[in-house]
């Protein structure tokens with residue numbers, strides 16, 4: 001039974017169409033990188049899977065059942081928030097709060113929930129964080145707490161929204177390796193959103209690439225190519241590979257990293273040979289994507305449990 005199935009899904013936010021015609025399947029144990037520029041709909045997809053956002057058209061199923069709020073098969077780590085940046089809550093309390101659902105649970109938490117919180121902390125290598133105030137933790141340490149919290153209840157599907165934000169490359173690699181090993185060992189499917197593909201290379205099985213309202217899905221080699229991304233972005237995109245790193249370029253602009261650069265390397269061109277140094281224009285206007293397959297239980301956490 002597939003972990004997630006999207007069939008011709010359209011999703012709106014604030015009355016505006018964010019995604020349409022999105023179809024993809026995530027199988028049990030698959031580690032999927034959800035990529036795309038700011039505002040492309042990565043969070044929107046996750047919110048729809050946990051039932052926080054209604055589907056406008058099409059259908060979504062999770063572990064063979066229609067979407068429903070509070071689905072225990074899903075562990076969801078929303079984007080790290082700053083709201084508790086100076087909180088005095090300890091790491092253990094934050095993880096345990098995930099077992100409480102709508103409210104902070106620790107004063108009333110059962111022995112079982114406490115044992116599960118300890119076990120989750122241990123699995124993410126966070127036992128030393130148990131007694132420390134969250135406000136004094138680094139981004140990577142907080143991210144471990146979020147993952148530990150998402151693991152409570154032994155989910156079949158993990159949704160991790162931008163767990164690499166503001167981490168340095170070494171800490172990013174640690175988090176990716178941690179998630180990959182948990183997914184493998186427990187056969188958990190993972191949707192892991194990120195702004196660029198490089199930290200995920202070698203760890204993910206597939207990508208779900210979102211841009212301008214549509215999605216392309218497949219392996220990195222199938223999707224992160226000039227032709228596929230040019231169709232998805234609706235403008236000419238070059239995929240540049242340098243020393244094992246992948247750059248998604250619109251002219252001299254790196255569309256994933258939001259940087260300009262002047263590499264002169266081997267390119268995979270969307271439209272055959274062309275000269276460099278010209279501007280392809282903004283990564284832009286969406287057209288229907290192409291060849292790579294394209295188209296396109298969550299326990300609700302206490303809002304206080306979001307860091």
Ligand SMILES: Nc1ncnc2c1ncn2[C@@H]1O[C@H](COP(=O)(O)OP(=O)(O)OP(=O)(O)O)[C@@H](O)[C@H]1O
Pocket residue numbers: 013014015018036037038039040041042043044045
């Ligand atoms: N509550 C909301 N009301 C109206 N529009 C929203 C709301 N939440 C998100 N949007 C819009 O929906 C689109 C998709 O947003 P979403 O947060 O899913 O993108 P994202 O790919 O996760 O972006 P980022 O990488 O910046 O986190 C954006 O245009 C955003 O402005």
